[in-house]
Amino acid sequence: MSDAMVSASLKPNLAEIEERLLGGTTQRRGEAVFARGEGCWLWDTTGKRYLDLTAAQGVAMLGHSHPVLSAALAKQAQTLIACPNFLYNDTRALFAAKLAEVLPAHLNHIFLANSGAEAIDGGLKFARLVTERTGIIATMRSFHGRTIGAVSMTWEPKYRKPFEPLLDVTHVPYNNLEKLDAALDERIGVVVLETVQGEGGVNVGEAEFLQGAEKLCRERGALLMIDEIQTGFGRTGKWFGHQHFDLQPDIICMAKGIGGGFPMGAIAYNDHVNTALYQGAHGSTFGGNPLASAAGLAAIQIYQDEKVIEHAAEMGELLFARLNATLLDRMIVREIRGTGLMVGIELREKAGRYIKMLMDDYGVLVLPAGSNVIRLLPPLIVTPDELEIGIQALAGVLPA
Numbered sequence: 001m002s003d004a005m006v007s008a009s010l011k012p013n014l015a016e017i018e019e020r021l022l023g024g025t026t027q028r029r030g031e032a033v034f035a036r037g038e039g040c041w042l043w044d045t046t047g048k049r050y051l052d053l054t055a056a057q058g059v060a061m062l063g064h065s066h067p068v069l070s071a072a073l074a075k076q077a078q079t080l081i082a083c084p085n086f087l088y089n090d091t092r093a094l095f096a097a098k099l100a101e102v103l104p105a106h107l108n109h110i111f112l113a114n115s116g117a118e119a120i121d122g123g124l125k126f127a128r129l130v131t132e133r134t135g136i137i138a139t140m141r142s143f144h145g146r147t148i149g150a151v152s153m154t155w156e157p158k159y160r161k162p163f164e165p166l167l168d169v170t171h172v173p174y175n176n177l178e179k180l181d182a183a184l185d186e187r188i189g190v191v192v193l194e195t196v197q198g199e200g201g202v203n204v205g206e207a208e209f210l211q212g213a214e215k216l217c218r219e220r221g222a223l224l225m226i227d228e229i230q231t232g233f234g235r236t237g238k239w240f241g242h243q244h245f246d247l248q249p250d251i252i253c254m255a256k257g258i259g260g261g262f263p264m265g266a267i268a269y270n271d272h273v274n275t276a277l278y279q280g281a282h283g284s285t286f287g288g289n290p291l292a293s294a295a296g297l298a299a300i301q302i303y304q305d306e307k308v309i310e311h312a313a314e315m316g317e318l319l320f321a322r323l324n325a326t327l328l329d330r331m332i333v334r335e336i337r338g339t340g341l342m343v344g345i346e347l348r349e350k351a352g353r354y355i356k357m358l359m360d361d362y363g364v365l366v367l368p369a370g371s372n373v374i375r376l377l378p379p380l381i382v383t384p385d386e387l388e389i390g391i392q393a394l395a396g397v398l399p400a
């Protein structure tokens with residue numbers, strides 16, 4: 001037997017290992033095992049190349065293996081990986097200052113966490129301390145994560161129902177100000193909104209609803225917390241989704257793009273919220289660790305230096321124009337909607353088989369959003385040519 005044959009025969013079946021040990025809660029799409037990425041492209045262990053129009057679930061805004069981001073991580077990994085929050089750390093301080101540069105000025109306090117759901121749970125705790133109220137309003141079709149606090153607000157019943165009783169959450173229809181008005185009574189401490197619902201179908205918020213929600217919160221002593229986990233860091237063509245609507249939220253929750261793909265979450269909040277906090281009110285062992293901070297510092301610097309967010313806005317316009325021109329007249333397509341590089345193609349039937357065909361037949365990765373929507377969340381650095389490859393693949397799988 002040749003050396004190559006010996007090593008092939010000893011090679012573990014990596015997909016099988018993941019399925020056996022990590023399969024309990026996760027449904028996988030196909031057998032491919034991904035091993036390498038560069039820009040908008042991924043390679044599996046057989047060498048097959050895929051166009052990643054998901055940015056690894058909306059996080060790799062700078063694509064994969066951005067050289068400046070990778071170098072910053074490597075340098076920090078060789079310098080200091082762990083430094084607890086009870087000690088000051090140079091990289092964490094520099095990252096906090098950099099994040100403050102891009103945050104709206106009134107959100108001048110930050111808590112560093114590790115994920116989106118953790119940021120959401122922290123934000124809920126802060127709101128509870130400020131208002132001393134337990135009621136929460138979220139919206140139908142919302143998605144806020146899977147921890148027990150975040151899943152209380154996540155709309156999809158299959159994610160939420162098995163874990164009841166949960167927090168005291170009232171779900172109102174998205175973009176329905178009248179229903180929000182009726183639900184927002186003196187028990188409600190916080191209204192939690194996405195400016196574009198991501199997982200729920202790429203539903204774009206209306207200015208009247210979002211601005212009306214802010215006004216109602218102010219009148220009734222509730223806080224407005226915006227979930228910027230998917231919409232933040234340029235996804236919608238601005239730094240934050242709420243900036244399309246001139247909102248002044250009390251709290252925003254961030255994750256996904258904040259570290260350019262490195263796991264990290266954050267909460268930013270205003271002076272009013274800060275007055276209710278005290279040392280020990282919240283904490284996190286890993287939150288703001290030097291490696292994540294180095295990633296965040298480098299990522300935001302790249303967003304600024306390479307005008308990534310301006311590019312995303314431009315690519316978003318191009319993508320919509322090309323999708324509309326190519327797909328809108330197909331019977332199967334009900335609607336194409338979104339903002340910036342956050343795009344949903346709603347079909348008149350379930351999207352799953354088309355998503356699988358895109359991967360298997362065209363090597364193009366896309367996401368679902370709800371059952372009928374194909375969601376595109378490309379890296380913000382995507383080029384017109386790469387978008388066109390995705391559009392042609394969509395044109396190839398969706399019936400004419």
Ligand SMILES: Cc1ncc(COP(=O)(O)O)c(C=O)c1O
Nearest residue numbers: 115116117143144145198229230
């Ligand atoms: C809008 C929104 N909120 C919260 C979350 C949860 O983030 P995480 O998976 O990092 O906990 C997600 C994740 O997809 C999200 O899209």
